[in-house]
Amino acid sequence: MIDLAAGQTGKRHVENVQAAYLAMTRRKRLYGVVMLAVFVALMASGFRLADDRSAGSFADGIGNIFDFPGEVLREAGEKITLLPALVVKFFPSLLETINIAAASTLLGAMVAVVLSLLATRGLARWPRLIPVVRRLMDVLRAIPEIVIALVLIFVLGSGPVPAMIAIALHTVGALGKLFSEVNENASLKPIEGLHSVGASWSQRMWLGVIPQVAPNYLSYALLRFEINIRASAILGFVGSGGIGYDLKNAFSWGQGRYDEVAAIFLLLFGTIVFFDQLSSHYRNKLTGKA
Amino acid sequence: MLEVDGLTKSFGTNTAVDNVTFSVARPAMIGIIGASGAGKSTLLRILNRMTDATAGRVTVEGKEVTALRGAQKRAWQSDCAMIFQQFNLVPRMDVVGNVLHGTLNARSTLATMFNLFPAADIHRAIDILDRLGIADHAPKRAESLSGGQQQRVAIARALMQDPRMILADEPIASLDPMNAQIVMDALRRIHDEDGRMVIANLHTLDTARRYCDRVIGMRAGRVVFDGTPEQLTTGVARDIYGAGASFSEDSTSTAIESLDRGEARALREAEAAV
Numbered sequence: 001m002i003d004l005a006a007g008q009t010g011k012r013h014v015e016n017v018q019a020a021y022l023a024m025t026r027r028k029r030l031y032g033v034v035m036l037a038v039f040v041a042l043m044a045s046g047f048r049l050a051d052d053r054s055a056g057s058f059a060d061g062i063g064n065i066f067d068f069p070g071e072v073l074r075e076a077g078e079k080i081t082l083l084p085a086l087v088v089k090f091f092p093s094l095l096e097t098i099n100i101a102a103a104s105t106l107l108g109a110m111v112a113v114v115l116s117l118l119a120t121r122g123l124a125r126w127p128r129l130i131p132v133v134r135r136l137m138d139v140l141r142a143i144p145e146i147v148i149a150l151v152l153i154f155v156l157g158s159g160p161v162p163a164m165i166a167i168a169l170h171t172v173g174a175l176g177k178l179f180s181e182v183n184e185n186a187s188l189k190p191i192e193g194l195h196s197v198g199a200s201w202s203q204r205m206w207l208g209v210i211p212q213v214a215p216n217y218l219s220y221a222l223l224r225f226e227i228n229i230r231a232s233a234i235l236g237f238v239g240s241g242g243i244g245y246d247l248k249n250a251f252s253w254g255q256g257r258y259d260e261v262a263a264i265f266l267l268l269f270g271t272i273v274f275f276d277q278l279s280s281h282y283r284n285k286l287t288g289k290a
Numbered sequence: 291m292l293e294v295d296g297l298t299k300s301f302g303t304n305t306a307v308d309n310v311t312f313s314v315a316r317p318a319m320i321g322i323i324g325a326s327g328a329g330k331s332t333l334l335r336i337l338n339r340m341t342d343a344t345a346g347r348v349t350v351e352g353k354e355v356t357a358l359r360g361a362q363k364r365a366w367q368s369d370c371a372m373i374f375q376q377f378n379l380v381p382r383m384d385v386v387g388n389v390l391h392g393t394l395n396a397r398s399t400l401a402t403m404f405n406l407f408p409a410a411d412i413h414r415a416i417d418i419l420d421r422l423g424i425a426d427h428a429p430k431r432a433e434s435l436s437g438g439q440q441q442r443v444a445i446a447r448a449l450m451q452d453p454r455m456i457l458a459d460e461p462i463a464s465l466d467p468m469n470a471q472i473v474m475d476a477l478r479r480i481h482d483e484d485g486r487m488v489i490a491n492l493h494t495l496d497t498a499r500r501y502c503d504r505v506i507g508m509r510a511g512r513v514v515f516d517g518t519p520e521q522l523t524t525g526v527a528r529d530i531y532g533a534g535a536s537f538s539e540d541s542t543s544t545a546i547e548s549l550d551r552g553e554a555r556a557l558r559e560a561e562a563a564v
Contacts, residue, residue, distance in 0.1 A: 014416060014417065014420045017420075017426065018412065018413050018416045020429070021386055021412060021416060022409060024429055028405065029404075032405075
């Protein structure tokens with residue numbers, strides 16, 4: 001019979017444990033207070049530095065923050081009857097933007113899957129190359145898309161292809177990082193099971209890892225797709241076509257074209273909402289919740 | 291003390307708990323047995339109000355538990371502790387922290403965010419851990435403990451709630467026989483010494499017979515047996531589990547003594563064969 005009598009370790013001993021734990025709690029609370037003080041100090045000093053460096057003061061400028069949206073909304077409100085026609089007019093360039101985003105997300109995600117598997121501890125084909133693959137993905141994430149796009153536009157001429165390559169390269173880096181974090185949480189047991197039957201590395205990854213992580217892959221890829229729609233709209237500003245080009249024109253022609261700006265924003269917003277709904281629908285389907 | 295009246299829970303077309311009625315006059319140690327999917331867990335979850343019943347009601351000392359909402363419901367939950375098969379501790383938090391979670395119902399969110407538990411509570415938590423024989427593990431992370439130790443931390447969390455009743459959902463199903471005995475002894479002692487009601491879902495008949503004052507058998511959501519451990523014969527067990535004549539408790543028993551029984555039977559069979 002196992003002895004479970006109360007106070008079996010002795011009153012003295014329990015008091016020691018209590019004193020030690022209370023001391024530990026006090027130390028942790030002290031650390032917490034110090035961290036909070038450091039955080040507040042950093043916020044205050046960082047804000048002041050940023051405010052000093054700016055051309056105008058934050059306190060003076062904050063009041064004007066709604067001026068521009070107000071102007072756009074007012075003008076769009078006056079010409080609200082023109083909005084449906086404008087939405088139809090810009091729809092083809094929206095399709096071009098979505099096309100760029102879709103192609104770059106697809107390409108980027110495929111490369112990212114391979115790189116992420118090569119960069120995950122416990123799964124990598126060549127464990128020694130893990131740091132190399134990771135630094136490669138860091139480089140891809142570090143260079144802004146717009147820089148790659150400008151270089152490629154200089155080399156290949158303006159058009160959708162440089163934008164697509166630029167966004168795809170960034171996507172490889174960003175999704176590779178997210179995918180490899182998903183991979184780390186995958187259970188190694190199915191992979192061990194496949195190992196035991198003599199499966200090759202690619203078979204183990206394809207049949208052991210991908211089924212586990214596919215729903216998370218999909219949701220990250222669809223999130224990235226949304227980000228890429230916006231990125232490809234921005235790249236339109238530097239001459240890769242799509243809805244960004246129209247947005248730039250509407251902006252730079254100044255007042256009188258704000259109804260077009262409003263129409264383009266509406267289209268972009270509607271697109272993001274649409275793909276968000278689509279992604280949650282398919283994610284639920286994949287995880288079997290729907 | 292506890293009245294369960296016509297309790298029913300349906301998930302779509304499935305009925306997990308089907309018109310369950312029983313009452314308990316004074317604190318007792320009650321075992322609920324039945325095959326997987328018989329509705330044992332759902333019944334406990336309804337008692338704790340983690341799951342809402344489709345029909346029927348639960349009354350405790352005149353108070354209708356199934357009708358409680360909001361803060362009153364949470365107050366009932368703190369009065370009716372739950373112990374889970376997989377312990378359900380916060381793995382990266384230390385043992386005392388997990389035990390202190392038993393007082394969450396009385397604390398504000400802000401105070402718990404900054405881990406501001408009173409020293410008196412910390413003392414009491416460690417006293418409870420000592421009572422269960424694991425005070426030495428107080429500062430360790432819950433995940434670094436063995437299964438049996440983690441289950442005792444979960445029991446300590448339940449005791450920290452100072453509850454009127456303790457519901458245990460398969461408390462020993464993922465433990466080895468030695469740790470299972472420690473945990474069941476602890477639950478029995480809580481009932482004997484503190485006079486708290488303990489309701490435990492159990493998956494082995496010998497555990498139910500050995501530790502419980504009363505056994506309730508469930509099959510397909512219905513109560514099919516309600517009596518003392520002595521009345522729980524092999525024939526009754528066959529009915530509860532819907533098993534044929536080949537059903538033998540010894541083949542799956544987890545009690546250490548059953549090894550001797552098994553050996554004795556093997557010896558007898560060997561002798562008979564000679």
